[in-house]
Amino acid sequence: MTEETKSLRAAVPHGPETQRAAVLHGPKDLRVEERPVPAPGPGEVLVRIAAVGLCGSDLHYYAHGENGPNVLRAPTVLGHEPSGVVVAAGPGAGHPEPGTPVAVEPAHPCGRCALCRAGRYNLCPRGTCFGSPPTDGALTEYLVVPEGFVHPLPASMDVRHGALIEPLAVAVHAVRRSGIAPGDRVLVTGAGPIGLLVLQVALASGAASVTVSDVAGARLRHAAELGAETVGAAELTPDPARATALADPGGFDVALDCSGNGGALVGAIRALRPGGTAVVVGNPSAPVTELPLAWMQRQEMSLVTAFRYAGDFPAAIALAGTGRIRLEPLVTASFPLDRADAALTAALTDRSQLKVLVEPGLATASGGLSGTWQEGRARG
Numbered sequence: 033m034t035e036e037t038k039s040l041r042a043a044v045p046h047g048p049e050t051q052r053a054a055v056l057h058g059p060k061d062l063r064v065e066e067r068p069v070p071a072p073g074p075g076e077v078l079v080r081i082a083a084v085g086l087c088g089s090d091l092h093y094y095a096h097g098e099n100g101p102n103v104l105r106a107p108t109v110l111g112h113e114p115s116g117v118v119v120a121a122g123p124g125a126g127h128p129e130p131g132t133p134v135a136v137e138p139a140h141p142c143g144r145c146a147l148c149r150a151g152r153y154n155l156c157p158r159g160t161c162f163g164s165p166p167t168d169g170a171l172t173e174y175l176v177v178p179e180g181f182v183h184p185l186p187a188s189m190d191v192r193h194g195a196l197i198e199p200l201a202v203a204v205h206a207v208r209r210s211g212i213a214p215g216d217r218v219l220v221t222g223a224g225p226i227g228l229l230v231l232q233v234a235l236a237s238g239a240a241s242v243t244v245s246d247v248a249g250a251r252l253r254h255a256a257e258l259g260a261e262t263v264g265a266a267e268l269t270p271d272p273a274r275a276t277a278l279a280d281p282g283g284f285d286v287a288l289d290c291s292g293n294g295g296a297l298v299g300a301i302r303a304l305r306p307g308g309t310a311v312v313v314g315n316p317s318a319p320v321t322e323l324p325l326a327w328m329q330r331q332e333m334s335l336v337t338a339f340r341y342a343g344d345f346p347a348a349i350a351l352a353g354t355g356r357i358r359l360e361p362l363v364t365a366s367f368p369l370d371r372a373d374a375a376l377t378a379a380l381t382d383r384s385q386l387k388v389l390v391e392p393g394l395a396t397a398s399g400g401l402s403g404t405w406q407e408g409r410a411r412g
Contacts, residue, residue: 047120052392053172054372057107059097062373070176072122077179079136083192083366083389084170085113085199085225086379088292088315090163094376100315104165110376111390112138112163114170115194118182125179133189135197136170137181137345138162154205154340171372173392183345186353192366193352193359195389196225200348200357201341203229206313207237209338210286214238219284220260221300222291222314223251225362225387230288230313231260236356243284245296250384258358265296288313294320301328301335309334362387368394 053067072078090110092099114136118128128134141148141156148156163169185194203226212218218239220227223246234242244255245263252262283305289297292314301310301324310333328335341348351357364385367375369392379388 048174051173052369053109053168054111054369054390055107056093056097056104056110058104059095060373062094062110062376064370064372067172069174072120072125072176074123075125075179076122076176077118077125077128077182078120078122079114079116079134079175079177079182080119081114081116081170081173081175081392082133083115083195083391084111085195086111086375086388086390087113087199091376091380093163093165095380099164102164106166108163108165109168109171110163111170111172112161113195113198114138114162114175115185115191115197116175117191119174121179122176127179128182128184133185133191133194134182135185135194135345135349136162136175136177137183137201137341138170138198139340140178140181152342154342171369171390173369183349185349189349189353190360192389192391193363196229196359196362196387197345197348197352199225199387200229200233200352200359201344202226202313202338203233204344204348204351205341206230206288206290206311206338207233208344209336210234210288210309210311212237212239212286215240216285217283218242219287219300219303220244220255221265221287221289221296222246222293223248223255223262224290226313227288227290228254228258228362228386229357230290231255232258232357233351234286234288235259236351239286245299246291248383251386254361254386257361265299284308286311290314292317294318294322298322298324301333304331304333306331307333309336312337363389365389366391366394368392 048069050066051069052064055065056062089099097104118130118132139161141153141159160167216239218234220231223244231242242260244260245265246252247265256262284303286309287300288311289300290313366389372390375388375390
């Protein structure tokens with residue numbers, strides 16, 4: 033028994049020595065392997081993972097072995113949207129106490145650079161993030177986390193839904209960056225999980241109305257159920273001759289593009305009123321060469337970008353805990369850890385899915401599946 037394992041077992045009586053982890057070795061080569069259970073070091077806590085949400089970056093790594101400039105060069109555990117329960121604390125770590133359900137903030141800055149000291153730690157050039165190679169992520173049973181990056185969940189919240197706090201924090205940060213004011217008319221392009229969360233945060237921030245566009249009718253129906261006015265993406269066009277077709281005179285005050293599609297971003301900008309604000313939330317998959325900068329300058333529009341979050345987890349948890357943000361409608365499928373490859377495939381190929389969860393606790397001790405697992409189907 034290693035010294036680390038002895039330390040863990042002292043902190044957690046009868047604690048396990050090994051755990052399962054879903055390890056990506058290459059494109060579509062995901063293997064569930066046995067690994068040692070890590071021991072929390074000074075200022076760290078050990079979290080038993082309840083659920084992990086799958087994100088677009090996970091899908092890029094799974095399908096292609098890379099996400100933008102970051103390339104998989106060694107086997108890595110994916111997953112950066114975890115929730116769970118604190119089960120042990122390392123030396124000097126006193127909060128939260130073992131037994132506390134938490135959402136895990138996965139991006140960890142250096143804490144020393146000028147950006148970190150200014151509170152903009154999401155921009156830290158030396159930071160790391162769970163599930164971003166070479167840093168192992170949360171598709172495992174236990175995870176060690178710095179105690180400052182675990183956030184207690186309210187007793188009223190299902191700990192599994194805590195896996196959606198990370199994307200909700202993205203939405204909170206984007207809406208804060210947008211400067212939405214009470215009474216504003218807001219446009220959201222893209223009705224995936226982030227778009228549906230941005231919709232709800234915008235309404236909670238006082239927007240008079242939020243219009244959501246997407247190419248998928250099923251996703252627009254989800255948006256409508258969450259309080260949006262909806263339009264098909266074909267009605268939102270970058271063509272200047274048709275750009276005001278959606279808007280009353282004056283247009284939208286704020287537009288947030290959550291699609292990552294250049295045409296959708298330009299169409300959203302064209303639908304703004306003079307002096308309006310456009311926020312880039314989705315990661316553009318290609319250079320947006322048609323961006324109408326000269327026209328935007330003439331209209332004195334603001335173009336804002338948003339990346340991750342910085343201090344936004346407490347607000348996200350507060351909004352979800354009061355019920356002003358609904359998380360459960362976004363969870364459309366859950367898979368056990370042993371079927372993480374099927375979970376990634378479903379999220380990658382099935383446009384009817386919104387947020388797919390991997391839940392390590394769904395696998396029974398005998399290797400079978402619990403009765404609550406519904407592969408590829410919406411959970412009630």
